[in-house]
Amino acid sequence: MERTCLLLLLLSTLVYCSLGQGGVLSLTASLSVSPDRSQFFEYESVSLSCEVQGNSAGWRVVRNTERGILSECKTDWGELQGSSCNVSLIPSDSGVYWCESGSGEHSNAVNITVPAGAVILESPALPVTEGDSVTLRCRYQGTPSDLTADFYKDGSLITTETTGEMTIPTVSKSDEGLYKCTNSEGESPESWMTVTDFSLPASLSVSPDRSQFFEYESVSLGCEVQGNSAGWRVVRNALRGILSECKTDWGEQQGSSCIVSLIPSDSGVYWCESGSGEHSNAVNITVHAGAMILESPALPVTEGDSVTLRCRYQGTPSDLTADFYKDGSLITTETTGEMTIPTVSKSDEGLYKCTNSEGESPESWMTVTAVPVLSMSPLRLLCSLLVGSPYLLLTIILLVKGCRSRTQGETRVPRKTHQDQLGDRVEEK
Known part of the structure; x- marks a missing residue:
């Protein structure tokens, strides 16, 4: 038993x-949306907040609107109330919202639409989990709210409901797609519904794995996707605040990689993104026009690894004595121009830079991840x-x-009775 x-x-x-x-595996941070919808009428409000595992310092809600301007809550939009950013929405607030750390890490991203029309589709902004029950509502800004509505997925009519809402009792991956609705008062915008199974969908690879580069050096960026890689591309938000993807005005596609011959205006945050707004990890790349850079990992390093930071001079020699700083404080001086952390730990995470007789490097954040086990x-x-x-x-x-x-086999062998045992003894004698 x-x-x-x-x-x-x-x-x-x-x-x-x-x-x-x-x-x-889990994300470092997640963006919460209340109410959990991707479409809102003008002047409705939404509350956005960053739920961070561990230290939440430096995390903030940011967005890239249809105007192509990257900004964070408290600048020209939103009101901070505690740890939440509350937004009274107008059509120009339509765009992609996510949480971001000072080191360029990203949370999940959500696409919020504020149409000027009279009809919206109430569908989840956040991913839904396979097996959940999901209800989509076709909502009219006036009255009544239960008008007969047609629901479409990926451009095809899937159902007509007299109640103005449709329910998927047990959602599956095949239900993922682009939804909209129509009724006698008009048509809603389209919204993507993501169905997830908790796995990180993609990771950005960086070769060479560095966060700082001299002008005219090259870097190769690629998206390593679990499952179907269709629709994934390398995108960035450069210092100019313009969100764009490889092959537009920067980068050259070679197979599954994007090769970039770097200039200072290429400095910015790079990540992989799907057509539905899913994000990979993100890296911050700095292209320095000066004579000094710090060679430090762009991708997270794992606790227990050995990590070497190099203070590199663009000319010669390359082994100048260098001072290394973490979070603004001098930690060591090395005559070889490089410092090694034999067994890196979470306490080594931070902002590093170096100086030598030729100048000073920019600062770069080194992320240390815990060993999952x-x-x-x-x-x-x-x-x-x-x-x-x-x-x-x-x-x-x-x-x-x-x-x-x-x-069971042992219990099937019958035990000898006391009388049998006496008989055996007689036979032995």
Whole structure:
């Protein structure tokens, strides 16, 4: 009985893991939207906030509107109330919103639309999870609100509802797409509904893995996508505040990579983005017109790794004595021009720069991520072992079944009675 319970516990844990509750990977921050809608009438309000794992210092809500201007809450839009940014919406507030840290890390992104028309589609702004029940409402700004409505997905009519709303009882990945609705009063804008299974959809690769470059050096950027890579592209927001993608006015597409021959105006934040607004990790690249740069990793490094920072002079020699600073304080002077952290830890995360006799480098943020196994709860660790090691699971099941079979076999052998045992002794004599 105990072994059967153990088997049921293991299988239950697998179900728990498969539902995504025990996932190992998670975003550093997530953008919350209240109410959770992607379309709003003019003068309605929305509350946006950054939910950050760990230290939330330096995180803020930012947006890129249809005017192509990158800005953050408290500048020319929004009102900060505690940790939330409240926006009384007008059509020019339509755009993409996300959370961003001082080091260029991104949360999930949401696309908010504020049409000037009389009809909107109330659909989730945030991703919905496979298996959830989702209701879409075709809403008229006047009255009544329950007009008969036609609902469209990817341009095709899917249903007509007299109540003005449609429900998907159990949403699946095939329900992901572009939705809109029409009624007798007009047509709503289109909104994308994302269906997720908790996995990070893509990662941005950087080669060479550096955050600072001299003018005219080259960098290769690529999107490593889990599953279908169609629609993913490398995009950036440069210092000019213009959101654009590779192949427009910068970069050259070579296979799945974007090659950039860098000039100072290419400095900015780069990431991968899908047509539905999903984001990968982001990196901040600085192109320096001066004589000094700090060679430090653009991508996050893992606790326990060995990391070397180099103070590089554009001319010669390259091994000038250099001072290295973290968060504005001198930490070491090295005659070789480079410093090594043999076993990097979370406390090494911060803003680094270097100086030598030829000048000073810009500052760059180094991100340190925890080793997933060390930061997992016991249940998440068990999930990781079971899901990641099917042979281990199979072995456990077979052992449990084998032990049960052996026990049952032993119970089938009849025990000798006291009289039989006396008879055996007589025969022996």
